[in-house]
Amino acid sequence: MAESSLNKIQNLSGSLSQRVYQSLREAILSMQYPPGTVIRKGAICEQLGVSRSPVAEALARLSAEGLVDVIPQSATKVSCFSMDEIREASFLRQALEVAAVEKVTLERSEEQLAALTRNVRMQALLVEDKDFVGFYQADEEFHTLLMNFTGFNGVSQVLDSVSLHLVRARMLILPEEGRPAEAVKEHQAILAAIKEQDVDAAREAMKYHIGQLIPRILPLEESHAEYFKM
Amino acid sequence: MAESSLNKIQNLSGSLSQRVYQSLREAILSMQYPPGTVIRKGAICEQLGVSRSPVAEALARLSAEGLVDVIPQSATKVSCFSMDEIREASFLRQALEVAAVEKVTLERSEEQLAALTRNVRMQALLVEDKDFVGFYQADEEFHTLLMNFTGFNGVSQVLDSVSLHLVRARMLILPEEGRPAEAVKEHQAILAAIKEQDVDAAREAMKYHIGQLIPRILPLEESHAEYFKM
DNA sequence: TCCTTAATACTAACATGTTAGTTGACGATT
DNA sequence: AATCGTCAACTAACATGTTAGTATTAAGGA
Known part of the structure; x- marks a missing residue:
């Protein structure tokens, strides 16, 4: 198991949400999470050892920035670009x-x-x-x-x-x-x-x-x- | 009671978080919530008739945009400008x-x-x-x-x-x-x-x-x- | 065999309970 | 009287339970 290639959030500062956000953002921008990658909240929670709240907040911000596309009630994927x-x-x-x-x-x-x-x-x-x-x-x-x-x-x-x-x-x-x-x-x-x-x-x-x-x-x-x- | 001068979210579209976000953003940009105004999650929940989750998400986005300043564990205020x-x-x-x-x-x-x-x-x-x-x-x-x-x-x-x-x-x-x-x-x-x-x-x-x-x-x-x- | 449909499993979205940090007030001490 | 320390009340932050919408799959009919 690749341990998901997410940076450990312990090395980051700020609130949990902030750290989760930074970790995910880094993974997306570095193409470790290439466009199209499906992001499951549950998986992220497990890998980072946090609950769903900070993950939800982080994904909301990434969605607002256009780095992830959220398909309501279904899934959220790393956004593709045109x-x-x-x-x-x-x-x-x-x-x-x-x-x-x-x-x-x-x-x-x-x-x-x-x-x-x-x-x-x-x-x-x-x-x-x-x-x-x-x-x-x-x-x-x-x-x-x-x-x-x-x-x-x-x-x-x-x-x-x-x-x-x-x-x-x-x-x-x-x-x-x-x-x-x-x-x-x-x-x-x-x-x-x-x-x-x-x-x-x-x-x-x-x-x-x-x-x-x-x-x-x-x-x-x-x-x-x-x-x-x- | 001024009913808080928040637009009714029923008139907006999208998820609850989205609507709360739009409502708060509009209130801030129109200066109905002038800089320095203290925003209490509880009050917003009551006024809009929603729970704390969508309000938290909306405030997180506004914070990322710089429209509100969150003082950890204490309060969140409409940001002043320099x-x-x-x-x-x-x-x-x-x-x-x-x-x-x-x-x-x-x-x-x-x-x-x-x-x-x-x-x-x-x-x-x-x-x-x-x-x-x-x-x-x-x-x-x-x-x-x-x-x-x-x-x-x-x-x-x-x-x-x-x-x-x-x-x-x-x-x-x-x-x-x-x-x-x-x-x-x-x-x-x-x-x-x-x-x-x-x-x-x-x-x-x-x-x-x-x-x-x-x-x-x-x-x-x-x-x-x-x-x-x- | 293919299409339709219904049931199931899974996900994001939302609600609510819990924790922990900050602030302000009050009282004790100097 | 002024200052420091303590405590109580309040808030954002976090955890978790619940709901509702979506996608998949399997079954049944053409």
């Missing part, structure tokens, strides 16, 4: 990241610029060393830094909540030769525009960078049709 | 509406253009007739139309979920002489740019339009300090 939803998520992400990079370009401090520069240099080194998991983390940090440098604490979370389907689909993309190197170049272009305080260049560079994800996701609709709606 | 949160909401709204208007400007059909034109003309007539509630509705419809014309069904809901604090603060703004007429002009500028397919003009016109809200909200921090955090 290419339309992924396109929409990409559109929303682009909107937020573009707005963020515009604001940061105009208002950046020297410290912020230094932090971004350091991060991008690190990216280049990691790719050179072929440390791709390290690069992945640095990549995520680059975007998180930008979000936080807007001065608004919540935008990073909004971006997450809007990119849910995107994050899951991204898990399925096969490592592509040369893509990390390209991504570094795109990050460098964004950084250069921020440095020069060239808003138009920053906007276009970010648009292009975010836009690069969709064409790589497109083939999934055929190669992983079981995860798509209809 | 000027920072309002600025953030405005930033997010601007990001989404700008991205939407850019996309619509590039891809609009003649029918869409006609619908927007009709709406803006209606706005002008309503302001001329001093029908300000009618104008308010047409204003909202204008923005909803733009969102829907992106071709993405969910963006309108994302906009709502991101503008929660903005919507509540807006309720407190006193009617300002001449503002509706100005808003119509701004809508006309946006429409003109869409017609001409001038992306830069559309972006700037939308940025300006959304930006007009913040300065009108600023005075609230003093005139309604009781609704603000700290």
Whole structure:
């Protein structure tokens, strides 16, 4: 028995509901619970050693977020995604990241610029060393830094909540030769525009960078049709 | 007894939890439950004639959305907002509406253009007739139309979920002489740019339009300090 | 053999009982 | 009089019992 691949809730903080929610969310986003997976409240209760109340609350929140589909009085499944939803998520992400990079370009401090520069240099080194998991983390940090440098604490979370389907689909993309190197170049272009305080260049560079994800996701609709709606 | 100013859940559809959620959300967004209001589960149960389960689920969702603050084992209150949160909401709204208007400007059909034109003309007539509630509705419809014309069904809901604090603060703004007429002009500028397919003009016109809200909200921090955090 | 139908088993949804943590008030102590 | 500690009352959080709707399966008829 695989012990259900659910993270132990003991390691998490907050109320029981909160911990169950985090555990399930993590399992779904990491594709350990792939789209279509049937979630039974009873099973979750047993595996996590909690009663049905916190599980019900957690599933209600996941349902509101669109990560699970509840079929009334019958079952609840991990939601599938459609290419339309992924396109929409990409559109929303682009909107937020573009707005963020515009604001940061105009208002950046020297410290912020230094932090971004350091991060991008690190990216280049990691790719050179072929440390791709390290690069992945640095990549995520680059975007998180930008979000936080807007001065608004919540935008990073909004971006997450809007990119849910995107994050899951991204898990399925096969490592592509040369893509990390390209991504570094795109990050460098964004950084250069921020440095020069060239808003138009920053906007276009970010648009292009975010836009690069969709064409790589497109083939999934055929190669992983079981995860798509209809 | 005011019967608590909660909408009767009989008029709503969906599960009990869903209906309770909608009822509470409506009461909070309309400021019938102003920030700081203490919400007792027991009282809600009694008023709506339901048990604690659906109320708990509804409050959990409202808490996740940031509309209520739950103080563990103690109480749950309608959340106050800070000027920072309002600025953030405005930033997010601007990001989404700008991205939407850019996309619509590039891809609009003649029918869409006609619908927007009709709406803006209606706005002008309503302001001329001093029908300000009618104008308010047409204003909202204008923005909803733009969102829907992106071709993405969910963006309108994302906009709502991101503008929660903005919507509540807006309720407190006193009617300002001449503002509706100005808003119509701004809508006309946006429409003109869409017609001409001038992306830069559309972006700037939308940025300006959304930006007009913040300065009108600023005075609230003093005139309604009781609704603000700290 | 295939379709219809009725009974059964299973699930989410709801109701209610129980636990545990917080708050506020009152009284004792300094 | 002021402060600290204790206790009682209240609340959210959790556990569990109950209901009602759905899906599956098996039986019976065409």
